[in-house]
Amino acid sequence: MRCSHDGCRWQAIAASAAGARRQYAEHLVATHTEQVDADVPEGKVQVRVDDEWETMTVEQARSYHDRFEASDD
Numbered sequence: 001m002r003c004s005h006d007g008c009r010w011q012a013i014a015a016s017a018a019g020a021r022r023q024y025a026e027h028l029v030a031t032h033t034e035q036v037d038a039d040v041p042e043g044k045v046q047v048r049v050d051d052e053w054e055t056m057t058v059e060q061a062r063s064y065h066d067r068f069e070a071s072d073d
């Protein structure tokens, strides 16, 4: 599994698809999720969705990305 972001070379190294998805979620949250300003409540992150920043919890961000990656099970 590779990251779908343009120019990102991240690649999952987990042996299982589920492990790879978890790594990918972690990567997305760590690398492609930003706390843009002080308006973001504690425990929430901003995720870029179709060129818009949306505020959501880390868990929501993970499940949001999981939806995109759920097809390879």
Ligand SMILES: [Zn+2]
Pocket: 003, 004, 005, 008, 009, 010, 027, 031, 032
């Ligand atoms: Zn990436």
